[in-house]
Amino acid sequence: MKVLLLNGSPHEDGCTATALREVASTLECQGVETEIVHVGRQALHGCIACGHCKDQPGRCVFDDIVNRVLEKMEHADGLVIGSPVYYASANGTLISLLDRMFYAGSCFAYKPACVVCSARRGGTTATYDQLNKYLSISGMIQVPTCYWNMVHGTNKEEVVRDGEGMRNMRVLGRNMAWLLRTLETAGARVPVPEAEPPVRTNFIR
Numbered sequence: 001m002k003v004l005l006l007n008g009s010p011h012e013d014g015c016t017a018t019a020l021r022e023v024a025s026t027l028e029c030q031g032v033e034t035e036i037v038h039v040g041r042q043a044l045h046g047c048i049a050c051g052h053c054k055d056q057p058g059r060c061v062f063d064d065i066v067n068r069v070l071e072k073m074e075h076a077d078g079l080v081i082g083s084p085v086y087y088a089s090a091n092g093t094l095i096s097l098l099d100r101m102f103y104a105g106s107c108f109a110y111k112p113a114c115v116v117c118s119a120r121r122g123g124t125t126a127t128y129d130q131l132n133k134y135l136s137i138s139g140m141i142q143v144p145t146c147y148w149n150m151v152h153g154t155n156k157e158e159v160v161r162d163g164e165g166m167r168n169m170r171v172l173g174r175n176m177a178w179l180l181r182t183l184e185t186a187g188a189r190v191p192v193p194e195a196e197p198p199v200r201t202n203f204i205r
């Protein structure tokens with residue numbers, strides 16, 4: 001079993017990375033393989049709505065890290081998305097990646113997933129809501145947690161001192177491992193629901 005963790009921050013050893021590493025090391029202790037991919041220093045184009053990914057499913061027209069992450073996600077059993085808070089939202093680079101990745105890919109449904117965010121002080125719940133929407137619209141299963149998945153600080157030393165935030169990361173890791181095992185056990189006997197053909201009733205009347 002493998003979980004992919006995306007760090008939207010430009011800091012590979014910053015606050016978001018510290019939170020993600022706590023989730024990852026807890027997952028590893030539970031026997032789940034992990035990989036953290038840092039996307040925050042990439043020059044990423046946003047989605048240009050060209051429709052290329054409808055002709056070539058699973059591939060974005062811009063052949064960059066989005067396609068690499070999609071390839072990894074196809075083989076991953078779970079996903080954790082981490083973002084620093086920028087102006088009370090997720091950071092722009094990460095959003096460019098997520099728009100293109102979720103629009104092009106179809107490897108998300110019924111996989112456990114969660115989001116984690118880090119801020120100096122405010123905007124975490126707005127960021128949390130923003131990122132969780134990618135998971136819910138894609139049919140991912142949200143990992144249960146004990147409190148909001150967020151840490152506070154401006155550097156990793158401050159984040160480590162956020163004992164409550166770090167505890168929540170460990171709870172998240174343990175709950176994700178439990179959910180993965182539960183799905184693995186049930187999956188053999190309980191198939192996922194049959195898909196109904198899509199209906200698109202656009203708001204034009």
Ligand SMILES: Cc1cc2nc3c(=O)[nH]c(=O)nc-3n(C[C@H](O)[C@H](O)[C@H](O)COP(=O)(O)O)c2cc1C
Pocket residue numbers: 009010011013014015016017083084085086087088089118119120121122123152153154155
């Ligand atoms: C452009 C920018 C905007 C930011 N906006 C906020 C904000 O709205 N609220 C906040 O608490 N921190 C804000 N911060 C601080 C970071 O979110 C915070 O220090 C975060 O923990 C850094 O995570 P990182 O080390 O993973 O990059 C901002 C930082 C930057 C660079």
